[in-house]
Amino acid sequence: MVNGELVLEGLTKTYGDHAAVDRLDLRVEAGEFFSILGPSGCGKSTTLKIVGGFVSPTSGRVFIDGNDVTCLPPNRRSVNTVFQNYALFPFLTVRQNVAFGLRRARVGKRELIRRVDEVLELVQLSTFGHRNPSELSGGQQQRVALARALVLRPDVLLLDEPLSALDAKMRRQLQVELKELHREVGTTFVYITHDQEEAMTMSDRIAVLQNGRLEQVGAPSEVYERPQTLFVTQFMGISNMLHATVLPANAGWVARIGDAEFAMAGSPPVSGTVQLSIRPERVRLGGAGSAGALSGVIVDVSYVGAATHYRVAFEAGMTLQAAVPNDGVHSVRNIGERVSVDLSPEDFRLIGEQQLAEAPANDTDVVSVG
Amino acid sequence: MTTDSKRKGIRLPRPLAIFVWAYMVWNLLPVVAAMAFSFNATRSRSQWQGFSTQWWSGTPLSLFDNEEYTAALKHSLELAAMTTVISTVLGTLLALVVTRIRGVAKRPVNFILMIPIVTPELILAVGLYLSLTFITVWPFSVVELGTPAQVVGQVTYTVGFVVVIIRGRIAVLGDGLEAAARDLGAGPIAALVLVLFRLLMPAVLVGAMISFAFSIDNFVITQYLSSDSSTVSIPMYLYTNARGGNTTPALNALATVLVVTTLLAVALASLLYRWATRRESVASDVTGTVALSA
Structure with a gap:
């Protein structure tokens, strides 16, 4: 047929x-x-x-x-x-x-x-x-x-x-x-x-x-x-939206979010600040002391069955939503608990520009954390 | 348990209940009394003197044996039949067209449609009488006083009700089912006949019954547009003779015919509507319209 x-x-x-x-x-x-x-x-x-x-x-x-x-x-x-x-x-x-x-x-x-x-x-x-x-x-x-x-x-x-x-x-x-x-x-x-x-x-x-x-x-x-657009990002499920400052680098560019800097691949965006999005399931929570990550406080916990959704607040007034699967490996956390948040640059989507969407970065780690 | 709570739910205060019952009795009493006296054994229309059917049939003065009465009966039924058919057909077509009007014309058209319904009947009757008598251009010139003018006058009035009833039904139905028919391969005419007309049938029947009931009952328009004694309807006959001294309970029989036919038409409309829409899960407000206009 x-x-x-x-x-x-x-x-x-x-x-x-x-x-x-x-x-x-x-x-x-x-x-x-x-x-x-x-x-x-x-x-x-x-x-x-x-x-x-x-x-x-x-x-x-x-x-x-x-x-x-x-x-x-x-x-x-x-x-x-x-x-x-x-x-x-x-x-x-x-x-x-x-x-x-x-x-x-x-x-x-x-x-x-x-x-x-x-x-x-x-x-x-x-x-x-x-x-x-x-x-x-x-x-x-x-x-x-x-x-x-x-x-x-x-x-x-x-x-x-x-x-x-x-x-x-x-x-x-x-x-x-x-x-x-x-x-x-x-x-x-x-x-x-x-x-x-x-x-x-x-x-x-x-x-x-x-x-x-x-x-x-x-x-x-x-x-x-x-x-590829802000609308699609927000319409297709939950997304965290982050403002980042664009900094030059030797290869690719650096996105500065709050005190953290992330090495991004691809040609740098034209504007000085950009919007990045990241899905809640790509926001990984670690223990209070783990190195090389952003540090924040859990302000809300929603248990939704297959996963638990956390809202994590950071000092700069920024909040992130994280979805953690209830798979028996991850323990359930409480409001007020201090956690580290691990974000990988390749999980970021640059809103409004396509180069990142086409070719995700290869080198992954956070460059530095303030 | 459920009946208990139901009873508790809407318990009327006693004075209010008495008032409602009194109103019911007051409503029914004159009509029932008038109907009852058509079976009186004597000529009296105010003193009960035994049961008899002589005023209905059997003597030269009986309803069904006297030329004057049967002529009025016959003329009323003729008028009602013609008015019903014409206003139902015209009203249905008008409703179909009116619901498809979009844009600026919509409001004025709806307003003009309402004019015969909201105008005092007497004004409408006088207006029609003057138009038909003094305007010598077509179409006014061809409609002569008497049966043709009476039908035209009644239709002018009833068609508005038919439009309102059918338009309500169309609004309830929406255009989804017609669209579905087109989608499944029916041409525009087939969709109209197979689906829309079929669905409008209950409302069309209701419209017909309402037209019938109105026509049978109507006095003002019918009186104004009559010509000679051959165009006297039941209400006209009753009006001219009811207060005269030389009347008999046959007049009550005539009135009884009027009341019963009207009630039957309205009851039939309501029953037919319920029967024809029994498979529809969607409740519709057309029955409400019927109750109002009846």
């Missing part, structure tokens, strides 16, 4: 003088599980509606497998949508809902029955065919919506925050099911969500949107570990 390549070219949608989607270029490979991630109002839903054919773009084009579909109405695109609120027809049974699209396509009776049976089995609703949607749970209704879209074998399946109305446990379960389903049917999935964890769990690649603009696109690990 190679169908389902989706290309957006310079896609723009303006309402008055507000651009909901702003010159968006994207290429979704055939068969990919692709997520469009961003806060509400970032333009992800508008993008989906344009691809589905419900909103026509102000400018730009939409291609599916090389064919320009920008001007086709929704019923003439090989694209189907799983709507956020399911949008099941209340006056039809589950079977009739699933058969709705096949009937519109005038599929023969025997094939219709076979395909409906097949897809109901795929979503594990074989015994629910004669129920009304209102008699099903939220998760089951969601599966009917999936079956109804998948039965038409679309080239691209659009999913508009399909799990947002479900409780956390059901959401986890359906995330796993959706991934399996994607592997089984091989169709291109374009998944809209505002939940970065959900996007990372499920996707092959993620596009992060803000204010209608594409911030970054890449594999989950890439977007999480090498965010």
Whole structure:
């Protein structure tokens, strides 16, 4: 199966003088599980509606497998949508809902029955065919919506925050099911969500949107570990933001944070001060006396099950968040405890400049601690 | 346990309960009395002298045997049938168009739609009467006083209610289901017929019943736009004859027909609506609208 390549070219949608989607270029490979991630109002839903054919773009084009579909109405695109609120027809049974699209396509009776049976089995609703949607749970209704879209074998399946109305446990379960389903049917999935964890769990690649603009696109690990903008850094989970002074060095440059100096690789930034980010799980806590590290006091402890989150305050008014796994090796610490904090230069991300993100430093150690 | 706490929850103070019951009785008493006297054994409409159905049928003076009564009955039903069909069709179309209006026109259109509903009926009736009598340009010139004018007048009034009811339903439904139909391969017309009309049906039925009930009950507009004795409706007949000396309990029977038909129409509207939306988990406020307008 190679169908389902989706290309957006310079896609723009303006309402008055507000651009909901702003010159968006994207290429979704055939068969990919692709997520469009961003806060509400970032333009992800508008993008989906344009691809589905419900909103026509102000400018730009939409291609599916090389064919320009920008001007086709929704019923003439090989694209189907799983709507956020399911949008099941209340006056039809589950079977009739699933058969709705096949009937519109005038599929023969025997094939219709076979395909409906097949897809109901795929979503594990074989015994629910004669129920009304209102008699099903939220998760089951969601599966009917999936079956109804998948039965038409679309080239691209659009999913508009399909799990947002479900409780956390059901959401986890359906995330796993959706991934399996994607592997089984091989169709291109374009998944809209505002939940970065959900996007990372499920996707092959993620596009992060803000204010209608594409911030970054890449594999989950890439977007999480090498965010290219301040927005992506802060949106993809928790990040510590640090101000650093740029000092010259023989090789690379030196970042001065408070009293500590770190040897950084790559060409030095142009400006005198820069913003660095570091993930809480890369902030390592040591005993009170260990050498070669920053020294601070624990001001807050949050136990979150798999890990314990600490807030550590330093003398310069700076605080850092550290996530320490509860793996039996690390002991749980208390508020007020004095700790040393170990940071490696290669874990720093320079915000707004790309050279660090491309080539992390090789030499690691802290140059000096004041 | 649960019934106990329920009882404790909304216990009315005794004086308030008495007041409510008194109000109920006060509401029902005149209507029930008027209906009861249609079964009186004598000509009296104020003294009960035994049960009989003679004022309903059997004698030349009975409701169903007297030309004057049956003409009024027939004319009222004719008017109601025409008003119901026309205002339901027009109201549905109007509601579909009005809900799709965006931008600056939205507010003025909504306001103008409300005019027949908020204008005193008498003003509307006089206005219509003058327009139809003195304006000699189309379309005013073709509508003659009598049945055509009466239907036009009633529709002018009821169509606003139909629009309000159906627009409320459209607002509750949103455009998600229509979009889903388009997404699954239905063309614009198919989506409208297969999904939207199907979903609007309950509200359309309610609109029809409300139009019917209004038409049967209406006096002012129907009176103003009538022509001769062949265009006398039930309320008109009652108004002209109820206080005269030469009346019989057959008049009460006529009034009973009016009350019962109206109540049936409203009850039917409410039942149909509940039946047609029984599979929807979404609660809707259209039933509230029905209760209000009834």
